[in-house]
Amino acid sequence: MISRPLFAFITIFSLSILITSCSSDRKKDAQQQQRGGPGGAGGARPPVRADAYIVKTKLLLDNIEIPGTLLSNEETEIHPEVAGRITGIYFKEGALVNKGSLLVKLNDADLQAQKRKLLVQLQVAKQNESRSEQLLKIQGISKQDYEAVALQVTNVNADLAVVETQIEKTNVRAPFSGKLGLRMVSLGAYISPTSVISTISQPNQLKLDFTVPERYIKEIGYGKFVNFKIDGSDRTYAARVIATESNITQDTRTLQVRAVVQGNITGLVPGNFAKVILDFQPEPNAIVIPTQAIIPQARGKKVYLYNGGSAKFIDVTTGLRDSANVQITSGLKAGDTVLITGLLSLKPDAKVMLGKVVNGTSAQPSAKGAGGRKNPQTK
Numbered sequence: 001m002i003s004r005p006l007f008a009f010i011t012i013f014s015l016s017i018l019i020t021s022c023s024s025d026r027k028k029d030a031q032q033q034q035r036g037g038p039g040g041a042g043g044a045r046p047p048v049r050a051d052a053y054i055v056k057t058k059l060l061l062d063n064i065e066i067p068g069t070l071l072s073n074e075e076t077e078i079h080p081e082v083a084g085r086i087t088g089i090y091f092k093e094g095a096l097v098n099k100g101s102l103l104v105k106l107n108d109a110d111l112q113a114q115k116r117k118l119l120v121q122l123q124v125a126k127q128n129e130s131r132s133e134q135l136l137k138i139q140g141i142s143k144q145d146y147e148a149v150a151l152q153v154t155n156v157n158a159d160l161a162v163v164e165t166q167i168e169k170t171n172v173r174a175p176f177s178g179k180l181g182l183r184m185v186s187l188g189a190y191i192s193p194t195s196v197i198s199t200i201s202q203p204n205q206l207k208l209d210f211t212v213p214e215r216y217i218k219e220i221g222y223g224k225f226v227n228f229k230i231d232g233s234d235r236t237y238a239a240r241v242i243a244t245e246s247n248i249t250q251d252t253r254t255l256q257v258r259a260v261v262q263g264n265i266t267g268l269v270p271g272n273f274a275k276v277i278l279d280f281q282p283e284p285n286a287i288v289i290p291t292q293a294i295i296p297q298a299r300g301k302k303v304y305l306y307n308g309g310s311a312k313f314i315d316v317t318t319g320l321r322d323s324a325n326v327q328i329t330s331g332l333k334a335g336d337t338v339l340i341t342g343l344l345s346l347k348p349d350a351k352v353m354l355g356k357v358v359n360g361t362s363a364q365p366s367a368k369g370a371g372g373r374k375n376p377q378t379k
Contacts, residue, residue: 047351050342052306053290053358057334060286060320060327068210068228068274070261072201074176075270080106081169083192086185091198093183097174104185104197106170111163118160125153178202206261206268208239210276211254219280220244220257228274230267236277238262286319287328290358293340294318294326304346306337306354313348 084106091103132149135141174180181199185191208228212220224241239259248255261268294316295302301318304311316331332338339352346352 045351047309047353048311048342048345049353049355050304050311050339050346051356051358052337052354053293053340055287055289055328055332055334055336055338056359057285058288060283060288063277063279064213064216064320066210066212066276066278068208068276070230070268070270070272070274071207071209072178072203072270073205073207073260074178075199075201076175077199078103078172078175078197079193079195080104080172080191080197081193082106082166083190084108084170085190086187089183089185089187091180091183093198094180096179097177097200099174099177101174102171103174103180104172106172106191108167108170111167111170115160115163115167118156118163122153122156122160125149125156129153172197174200176200176202201270203270204265206265206270208259208261208274208276210257210259210274211249211252212257212278214248214253214255216278216280217248217255219278220255225262226259226276226278228276230272230274233267235267237265237268283327287332287334288325289328289332289338290340291321291324291326292343293338295343303332304339304343305332306339306352309351311339311346311348311350311352 086104087107088105089103090105091097091101097103128149129146129152132141132146136143136146178200179202181201183198184196191197208226220241222241222243226239226241227236228239229236239261241257241259243258245256289303293303295304301316302313303316305314306312314331317329319327319329321327337357339346340358341355342352
């Protein structure tokens with residue numbers, strides 16, 4: 001007779017063997033389904049449902065908006081040529097001055113003393129030259145002696161010219177006609193050539209600097225007119241291209257361009273941020289697709305092309321783009337159908353069931369066909 005503990009043990013052991021056997025059978029069935037074997041009628045991967053876009057050509061207006069900066073025709077900082085103490089300031093902040101106007105005077109007392117000394121030496125040297133010339137006429141001295149005396153006059157004149165040049169350097173003058181900025185120094189201050197006295201600019205003529213992407217360089221040339229706007233104003237200004245940089249910036253692949261602002265410049269200030277609008281020749285037969293259809297790759301870009309119920313992974317080359325669309329310059333043709341949704345679920349040559357099909361700017365839900373499946377319908 002079997003005891004109760006032994007009977008319980010045998011019962012539990014039998015149940016565990018039965019559970020393990022059932023679990024093993026279910027695992028084998030699952031593996032067979034994945035391999036498409038017996039019991040795997042539902043193992044084939046179902047087609048991915050995706051919306052599509054039918055490619056067609058359209059008129060593409062090729063214009064871009066890029067940042068720019070307004071500059072004065074001429075602008076510079078005013079520095080003294082020599083170090084010294086300021087003894088006079090002869091300009092007002094923000095005033096218009098003419099070229100050569102005296103702005104600041106530095107202390108030149110020592111140079112003026114040297115000049116007076118040289119003037120006396122010059123007077124004596126000229127008197128000696130005059131006496132030597134009279135003696136030369138009566139052959140009282142040799143010609144060589146006369147030339148030595150005349151050389152003294154020349155030397156003193158040269159020294160005097162050096163001192164006068166040094167004195168002139170103590171006069172800080174306007175390098176060109178323009179408008180002065182703020183005064184950065186005070187009377188009595190000791191300044192050096194690195195000190196900034198003020199700034200001067202020519203606000204009556206402005207230049208516009210901006211950079212153009214490499215692909216548009218051939219469209220920018222001498223004499224081309226561009227439009228621009230500034231913040232806080234609805235007015236559109238014009239500028240004419242006068243020069244471009246000699247080479248392309250390697251970091252940004254752009255070319256620096258300079259233009260001169262045309263017409264009335266009321267409301268414009270040097271340093272203004274400008275939104276430059278470049279209009280190029282429109283493309284009448286451009287191929288444009290939605291931006292979401294583009295799949296960036298390490299090298300280039302790809303799209304999924306719908307082809308006979310499957311997704312074909314193809315390379316494309318892009319051109320202009322905006323927030324919603326991108327131009328395709330190679331890889332697609334009018335009439336192709338590209339997939340625009342479900343891209344993360346797709347793989348090359350995967351089966352696809354189309355949902356909504358967009359034709360250009362219009363979209364129409366697909367209608368039901370045989371077997372309850374939806375077929376793409378386009379206008």
